[in-house]
Amino acid sequence: SVVVDPMLVRFLRPHQREGVQFMFDCVTGQxxxxxxxxxxxxxMGLGKTLQGITLLWTLLTSGHSLLGGCPIARRAIIVCPTSLVSNWDNECTKWLQGRLKTLAMCESTREDVVANIGMFLHPSNVYKVLIISYETFRMHAERLQVPGSCDLLVCDEAHRLKNDATLTNRALDNLPCKRRVLLSGTPMQNHLDExxxxVDFCNPGVLGAPTQFRKYYELPILAGREPDAAPEQVVLGxxxxxELSGLTNNFILRRTNKLLSQHLPPKVIEVVCCRLTELQRQLYHHFLQSKAARRVLNGRTSGVLSAITSLKKLCNHPKLIYDAVHRRFSPGHVRSCSCLSDVGSLFPPGLFDNGRVGRGGMAAGWETLSGKMAVLARMLHVLYTETHDRIVLVSNxxxxxxxxxQLCRERGYPFVRLDGTTTINKRQKLVKVFNDPAERQFAFLLSSKAGGCGLNLIGANRLVLFDPDWNPANDQQAAARVWRDGQRKRVFVYRFLSTGSIExxxxxxxxxxxxLKQLV
Structure with a gap:
């Protein structure tokens, strides 16, 4: 039998031991x-990384008599988002106490990447694991698509592979490795074809061809969920x-974060409904009455996405519309707000720039011009003056x-910010500072696209999702930053919604x- 290293076993919770056993049985074809x-x-938060590292170490160090007695894997590749490369490297070092040599390519030059891949593929290489980002793998895939390059492929945040037509998906699919472990807290996001x-990347052909899957599974299931579905359609769906669940459950293991309730403090999720202000309502009504909006409603699809984005920004704060209308850097910015391009007269003079377009400061009380921002301002005031809680503010x-x-600066709230411009090294420093109880911190400003996954922000026990995302998985990923192992306080997640709006x-x-996710 294969024995998991006691060094790791003592840290594994029961559900994690079950997960390691499940993955081992899958990759050995059992x-x-x-x-x-x-x-x-x-x-999120159930320890997929630790389970993946345990499986990885077991396959690299243990053999099975029925599989030849030698270690099952000699080389492994971990592919993950760029922001998680160093995190995987650190986690391997932490759990395996430096006994596994990993080659992590984080913010490397092209020359370094080529040299490191050559080193990894060398017969006398001492590095057993290559940790590489999806983007870097795609650019250098041909160097790794050689026989014997990989015995185990681990893909973290594997919902990146939901589109089988992307270059990244094709590059990974051409890797000569059948043992593929996909880690994702949100495998089902928008559509069954994703x-x-x-699934087809994980176990090619198990669900047949795409057309077969669509005809046999997808169309009947979706038809059965329609409000006007006939009884026989519901039954067939x-x-x-x-049938689909029965097949995929052979190689998909999903546990919900209800398991965390045994180990973590309670989590409270509240939907906070905020009214639009008078200015927001005027702008919203103007949008709906515009010619551009009527063209969209009549079936013209060319401006749909920009129109939706404009409405969502309006729900956040009218200042975002004001800036978009007055920005002169490129014609594209004006077109993106074409439905609101002639709304300048609705803004009182000097409201956002003291009469100096693009340069002046905002008038006092600017936060009250948005229903959501006004509620947030009052919430932050109460939390900062009456509690010792820290908060994460998330926006798209x-x-x-x-x-x-701007609000934090005006009111003297300490804050840090992480968005797409933040370097990987700086990300880790910001997280460390924010989580340190000895530091004077209050708010963590987080872009959901840049920091929605891989961050551990247990220094905060409150989180605001300021605007909803079309993809619920993105909101779930962001909300999971605070309710994780190590959290010691009751967690509150606030979902802000503007009532009577697109939100x-x-x-x-x-x-x-x-x-739909519950169906599979």
């Missing part, structure tokens, strides 16, 4: 004949859903982060997608 891939789809892409737009920063539709769409 759960599905002829297939050696698996998906560990545990919710789920198919991940449920049958196909059960860096322009909203600018307003958060209600976005939230309804999230709930619908969550229902």
């Amino acid at each position: 759960r599905l004949e002829g297939k050696q891939g698996c998906i560990l789809a545990d919710d 789920f198919f892409a991940m 449920e049958e196909r859903s059960r 737009y860096t322009s909203s982060l600018d307003l958060f920063a 209600e539709k976005v939230y309804q769409r999230q709930l619908s997608k969550e229902g």
Whole structure:
């Protein structure tokens, strides 16, 4: 039998031991004949990284008599987002106490990458594990697509592989390695065809061809979920859903974060509904009455995305619309707000720039011009003056982060900010400072796109999702930054929504997608 190193066993919780056993059975072909891939789809915070490292170390150091007695893997590749390369390297060092030599390519030059890949593939190489980002792998895939280059492939945040037409997906699929372990807390995000892409990458052909999957599974399941579905359609959809789950459960293991409730303080999720202010309502009504909006509603799809983005920004704060309308850097910015391009007269003079477009400061009380921002301002005041809690403020737009920063500066709240411009090395420093109880910190301003995964922000026990994302997985990833191992205080997650606006539709769409996720 294969024995897991006691060095790791003593840290594994029961559900993690089960996960390691499940993945081992999958990659050794014991759960599905002829297939050696698996998906560990545990919710965020359940320790997928530790389970992956335990499996990795076991395959590199242990053999099985039925598999020849030698270690099952000689080389392994871990592929993850750029921001998590150094985190994986650190976690391997932490859990394995430096006994595993890893080659992490983080912020490396092209010459360094080429040299490191050559070193990794050399017969006398001492590095057993290559840790590389999705982007770097794609650019250097041909160097790694050689026989014997990899015996185990681990893909973290594997929902990156939901589109089988991307160059990254194709590059990884051409890697000569059948043992593929996908780690993702959100394997089902928007559509069943994305789920198919991940499953087909994991175990090619297990669900048939894309057209077969769509005809046999996807169309009946979706038809059965329609409000006007006939009884026979509902029955057929449920049958196909059960059949799909029965097949994929052979190599997909998913546990929810309810398991964390045994080890962590309670988590409270509150939906905070905020009314639009008078200025926001005027701008919103102007948008709906504009010619550009009517063209969109009549089926012209060319400006749909920009129109939706403009409405979502308006719900955050009118200042975002004011800036977009008055920005002169490129024609594209004006077009992106074409439905609101002639709204200048609705803004009182000097409200956002003291009469100097793009240069002046905002008038006192600017935060009250947005329903959500006004509520947030009052919340921050109470938390800062009456508690010792720290808070994470999450938005999809860096322009909203600018307003958060402005509010914090005006009121003297200490804060740090992480967005797409933050370097990897600086990210780790910001997180360390914010989580340190000895530091004078209060707010962590976070871009959901840049920091929605891989960050551990247990220094805070409150988190605000300022604007909803069409993809519920993105909001879940962001919310999971504070409710994780190490958290000692009750956690509060606040989902801000502007009532009577497009944000209600976005939230309804999230709930619908969550229902679809439960089907598989």
